[in-house]
Amino acid sequence: xxxxxxxxxxxxxxxxxxxxxxxxxxxxxxxxxxxxxxxxxxxxxxxxxxxxxxxxxxxxxxxxxxxxxxxxxxxxxxxxxxxxxxxxxxxxxxxxxxxxxxxxxxxxxxxxxxxxxxxxxxxxxxxxxxxxxxxxxxxxxxxxxxxxxxxxxxxxxxxxxxxxxxxxxxxxxx
Numbered sequence: 001x002x003x004x005x006x007x008x009x010x011x012x013x014x015x016x017x018x019x020x021x022x023x024x025x026x027x028x029x030x031x032x033x034x035x036x037x038x039x040x041x042x043x044x045x046x047x048x049x050x051x052x053x054x055x056x057x058x059x060x061x062x063x064x065x066x067x068x069x070x071x072x073x074x075x076x077x078x079x080x081x082x083x084x085x086x087x088x089x090x091x092x093x094x095x096x097x098x099x100x101x102x103x104x105x106x107x108x109x110x111x112x113x114x115x116x117x118x119x120x121x122x123x124x125x126x127x128x129x130x131x132x133x134x135x136x137x138x139x140x141x142x143x144x145x146x147x148x149x150x151x152x153x154x155x156x157x158x159x160x161x162x163x164x165x166x167x168x169x170x171x172x173x174x
Contacts, residue, residue, distance in 0.1 A: 032057055
């Protein structure tokens with residue numbers, strides 16, 4: 001009996017440590033609100049890989065996070081970034097202390113991730129780009145996984161990509 005009680009306790013603890021993903025769907029739900037709320041929870045670090053980053057409220061949330069001392073690293077797709085002039089809100093983000101932005105080389109394959117990790121505890125991923133249309137109007141999903149293991153795996157992959165990117169300095173195009 002003691003052995004089965006220990007096994008039951010271990011299984012219970014394991015189930016408590018492994019959070020089920022929470023899946024959100026646009027356009028039924030405004031995914032912009034989900035991203036802003038998650039970013040506003042950050043205490044130490046955010047590592048973001050973004051195919052597109054044009055959504056103003058998301059960029060403003062990242063700026064607020066940096067202003068409260070959160071280290072922000074952003075890795076962007078070079079071809080997408082080169083397609084448009086950065087908006088003032090992006091330039092404000094790029095100039096904020098504690099924010100480091102790197103761009104994947106334009107002449108290489110697309111960097112198509114739409115993910116970030118927060119504080120080594122949470123992973124946001126899914127199909128939704130960080131754009132107004134991607135977060136509010138298109139048929140997209142956003143998946144939130146509260147798991148140190150998932151966040152660590154993303155961070156490991158992010159490190160490799162981020163280190164190979166070209167630095168962006170004060171909003172200047174590479």
